[in-house]
């Protein structure tokens with residue numbers, strides 16, 4: 001079965017793996033590959049999977065999957081029913097991603113019956 005945008009998914013997968021592999025040794029090259037794959041996802045029918053989308057920095061397009069490219073911490077604030085917030089900070093451009101932690105929370109893409 002042919003999937004719409006199949007060749008673009010292959011290209012996005014290749015570029016993500018390349019960005020992840022060379023990202024530590026050559027950060028500029030990793031950012032360049034990240035920029036290209038984000039551009040492909042924006043201009044073609046192939047959209048980024050939520051796991052890929054969450055592991056790319058919005059500021060500099062570097063992959064946040066290796067430990068040397070980001071810092072991870074949990075912040076607990078008063079009045080939030082004692083639920084901490086995940087805070088992921090890119091070391092390159094200091095862009096911050098915040099994800100709430102909720103019990104039994106599942107993304108829309110992870111729920112049963114969702115067709116992507």
Ligand SMILES: [Zn+2]
Pocket residue numbers: 057058059060061062090091092093094095
């Ligand atoms: Zn960044």
